[in-house]
Amino acid sequence: MIKRDEAMGLLNKFQSEGTQLLCTGSIFGAEFKLVGKITSLSPTVVSVSSADGQSEITVRLDQPDIGFEYREPKDVVNPHEKDTLPATFKSAAGLGFLLAKNPQRYVVFFLETS
Numbered sequence: 001m002i003k004r005d006e007a008m009g010l011l012n013k014f015q016s017e018g019t020q021l022l023c024t025g026s027i028f029g030a031e032f033k034l035v036g037k038i039t040s041l042s043p044t045v046v047s048v049s050s051a052d053g054q055s056e057i058t059v060r061l062d063q064p065d066i067g068f069e070y071r072e073p074k075d076v077v078n079p080h081e082k083d084t085l086p087a088t089f090k091s092a093a094g095l096g097f098l099l100a101k102n103p104q105r106y107v108v109f110f111l112e113t114s
Contacts, residue, residue, distance in 0.1 A: 022110075023057050034056075045060055
């Protein structure tokens with residue numbers, strides 16, 4: 001786990017550098033995926049929009065039980081965890097990813113793609 005301010009620092013870096021991100025996750029059994037850039041970031045919310053502006057994922061960051069992790073795919077050794085990672089992560093050997101997660105609601109992966 002990393003601290004909230006560290007996660008915010010990574011998100012701020014991604015936004016200021018215009019990093020293209022793959023965001024994927026699930027909530028209540030529904031799965032989603034979007035490639036885009038951070039278009040809005042505040043202490044309470046991050047929004048990632050697709051290049052064409054037609055799609056957007058917004059994640060609330062102010063939930064009391066939200067946690068953050070930053071890892072590289074090579075660091076994931078638990079077989080169960082490996083099974084939960086999208087195939088993109090498993091093959092992205094040098095790329096890091098940030099997880100914003102609440103065990104009962106969602107997991108959002110922000111993977112650097114460029």
